[in-house]
Amino acid sequence: MENIIKRVANLLSVKSLVTIVLTGVFAFLAIKGEINQSFMVIYTTVIAFYFGTQSQKISDAISGEDKTEKKTEEE
Numbered sequence: 001m002e003n004i005i006k007r008v009a010n011l012l013s014v015k016s017l018v019t020i021v022l023t024g025v026f027a028f029l030a031i032k033g034e035i036n037q038s039f040m041v042i043y044t045t046v047i048a049f050y051f052g053t054q055s056q057k058i059s060d061a062i063s064g065e066d067k068t069e070k071k072t073e074e075e
Helices: 002-011 014-032 037-074
Strands: none
Touching: 002 014, 014 037
């Protein structure tokens, strides 16, 4: 239960809210068939940034675990 609350709290960060709202607008415009080039550039930039930072966090977490494991093995 605590894990679920933590995940919901993470979703409420500004970065996540902007990404969710932009995705909703993208879906709405796609259904109407009114997506223009300017919106596509902004949307792809935001999505790339969002998933890039998520990927970096995961990579850093994995690297941190590897460093911790190496330190304990050396001792």
